[in-house]
Amino acid sequence: MQLNPGMAQEYELRHNELWPEMADMIHAHGGKNYSIFLDSGTNVLYGYIEIEDEARWRQGADTAINRKWWAFMADIMHTNPDNSPVADDLQLMFHLD
Numbered sequence: 001m002q003l004n005p006g007m008a009q010e011y012e013l014r015h016n017e018l019w020p021e022m023a024d025m026i027h028a029h030g031g032k033n034y035s036i037f038l039d040s041g042t043n044v045l046y047g048y049i050e051i052e053d054e055a056r057w058r059q060g061a062d063t064a065i066n067r068k069w070w071a072f073m074a075d076i077m078h079t080n081p082d083n084s085p086v087a088d089d090l091q092l093m094f095h096l097d
Helices: 008-016 020-028 054-062 064-076
Strands: 031-039 044-051
Touching (some): 008 064, 020 031, 020 064, 044 054, 054 064
Antiparallel strands (some): 031 044
C-alpha cells in the first residue's frame, strides 16, 4: 500500500484511534497479530497479519464497516475506484520458524 506524501502522521493517528467495530470485524474474520510498517523513504506501507482462513479473511472486505474504513482512509493513500487500498502481495523469499 502507499501513502500520499506527508500523510504518515495522519495515517498513524487514524490507526491509533481505530474504531472498535473495525477491530471487532478484523477479529471476527480471523485476523490477529496485525502490524503495518512504513518505509518513510518511499511512503510504502507493509502489512503483516496472521489469519485463520484465507476465504474467511477475504469476506471481511465486503463488510459495511470495512467499506466505511476504506472511505475514511481514501484521502491519505493510493486507492482503487472502490476506495480499497492499492496493494501488491509480497513474494515470500525466506521463512524460518
